[in-house]
Amino acid sequence: MQLTRYTDYSLRVLIYLALQEEGTRVTVSEISEHFDIPKNHLVKVVHHLGKLDYINTTRGKNGGICLAKKPEEMGVGDIIRKMEHNLKIVDCQSPSACPILPICLLPSILSRAGDAFLNVLDQYTIAGLLSQSGQLKSLLGTGEMSDKYQQIKTRSID
């Protein structure tokens, strides 16, 4: 019973962006390095978050991404609903259509359970995840660059 890695990464991207000073734009490479997530995975996530109007993208030399709205306006439940490609808890069509599907009670019960799951997450926004923003910034090495990020930057210049 897991969310996809895709949704997980989208939450990490939004948390990272929400920790930036207003007006700051960051690159996908920076997020990739800070979370140690392959950049090609993040590019897809960021593109999708852009299409959903969670983030703004600016191209060019000083370009980058930033939040398109306030973290207070980003419900965790909504993000999950939009990023999960499939909210069906079981796939009754696999490996072929389940023969009892027309009258099986399980899909509706699982759907009700899925709603209960999302209803809990509807009580939280990205802003609500940042209560220890100072420590989060420190752990991510954002704002003041961490040793780790400094090393990566130095390596990439070399």
Add this chain to the structure above:
Amino acid sequence: MQLTRYTDYSLRVLIYLALQEEGTRVTVSEISEHFDIPKNHLVKVVHHLGKLDYINTTRGKNGGICLAKKPEEMGVGDIIRKMEHNLKIVDCQSPSACPILPICLLPSILSRAGDAFLNVLDQYTIAGLLSQSGQLKSLLGTGEMSDKYQQIKTRSID
């Protein structure tokens, strides 16, 4: 946000067994044919359900499997808790340990949402899924053999 196929199949096996007349034993091949699920997948599921005391297995010529307790005693939430190999909603250790894990609020919020999901399913048992048992039997072609199953049996004898 899906349950594993493994858990899905375990629920199908228990529903199938719960629809049998008391004392009837069925084979894994029979369940595999009725649900059109590869037998090798079901063998693992059935073995696990046996270890968890959900089903009894009898070897030999007239052997087979049957429920080890009443369907009323089999909570859907419990089955899912036991069959899902991982109840963590996201894997904070993948692709490497998330740097903000020590203070991130997301795991505990997701865990609370997962509890809400399972709490809904705790309200149901396998027995509760069988309210239209006559129709379920008919769709599965159990009791009176369906044309489909009859054809499969004939083929397997050929």
